Amino acid sequence: MTGGDGRPTRWSLDRSPSIAQLAAAGAVAVQPIGAYEQHGPHLPLATDAILAEEFAAAAVTKLAGDLPVWVLPTIAYGASSEHVGFPGTISLSSSTLTAVCTDVASSVLASGIHRMIFVNAHGGNPELLQLLCRELRAATGMLAMTVHAPSLPGVEDGVGGIDVHGGRYETSVMLALMPEAVAQPLPGPDGLGIAASFDGFEHLAAGGVAAVPWLTSDVSAGGVIGDPSAADAEWGAAMFDAQATALAGIIGELSRFQYRPPTDPGTQQ
């Protein structure tokens, strides 16, 4: 539960006076956020919450020991409307999740901490988190940001292909971190028809600038979009480590980032 230097890397060890010290030292609050949703027949519902918490803990362990950080309790629920209908999925509406995250950030600010990062591991959350971080900036001046950890630079896999949900990436990382939580045998590819749905359309796609919102039930029979059977624990461990290292770099930079006040064009030399 602590890094090598004894610093808490998870939420349960903090006490109020230590947060006052962290605030005085200009700490960054680290908020893991995931989802609790179906992940096919082989991965736990809590996969995204587990990954968010593990990414945050691993990144904090990699930071310099004197860099002040406060790791908050993981927000396990996310915006999972794309998986509603698959048993076990618990989804917060976008308005509820926005309210929860805004209230958490406001409490962080009330503790005297002005920098915060949402360490996200669920693909349905980032747009909402980016919007609320900008609103926090406008309303309070707080410097809050969000990072979708699974999209951070990792290691080349040489495989490619569609890998959106419960597929090679998530299965590989879970095999590396928590193999006992991955049910065997691994299912085969599913949901790959998501791309074919847009055959014959020049502009519309499942993602990008002209994305058509999809539900998992639109494209996948078993709840997976990708190929879990291609999972590889060794590759998952390398991906996780590379991405946690990138995340540590981001947290370190956020701890010292400041906007430079704009210069009045009339006084510019």
Ligand SMILES: [Zn+2]
């Ligand atoms: Zn997931």
